[in-house]
Amino acid sequence: MLTGSHAINMDAKGRMAIPTRIRESLVASCDGRLVLTAHTQERCLLVYPEPDWQAKLPTIQALPTLDPAARRIQRLWIGYATPVEMDGNGRILVPPTLRSFASLDKKLMLVGLGDKIELWNEEHWLDLLEEPAETEISPELQSLTF
Incomplete structure (x- = not known):
């Protein structure tokens, strides 16, 4: 389970260390193999364990390509997808194209959402x-209780 929010730093080369608790979960679930991609509605990145990414990929590929919204989702979600692997120190390298997309610099926020992680520019996260x-609350949320 990928949960919690963590303030982390990225070095000048684009490397960032995954916090220990999340790292242990990722090593257990996917041997540290991840897929980074662009979020389709926010200027942040999504981080998926590789098996979860592979399970979701056919659904996105099957979207109707004549639908402009579907094409946009495919272009962002699949087009930016980059496999990465944690090194022995639990670090990953965020490619320049993804750093640019999400305006990532030194200070980041890693936000666990259960089956995936969002990676934010810390300032953008705080603004959000x-x-x-x-x-307006959607019908799906109206029945939600905490």
């Missing part, structure tokens, strides 16, 4: 938290 909540 300050945004007012949506006033």
Whole structure:
């Protein structure tokens, strides 16, 4: 289970260390093999354990290519997808194209969402938290209780 938020740093070469608790979970579930890609609605990255990525890929590939929204999702989600592997120190290298897409620099936020991780520019993450909540609640969320 990939949960929690972690303030981390990225070095000048684009390497970042995965926090120990998350690293252990990723090593157990996928031997540290991950796929980084662009989020389709936010300027952040998605980090998937490789087996989870492989399971979701056919669904995205099957979207109708004549639908402009589907093409955009495919271009972002599949087009930016980059396999990476954690090194012996639990670090991964974030490619320049993905760093640019998400405006990643030294200070980052790693946010676990259960089956995947979001990787944010720390300033953008903090700005997102300050945004007012949506006033309309979808039917799916109306039945949700905590």
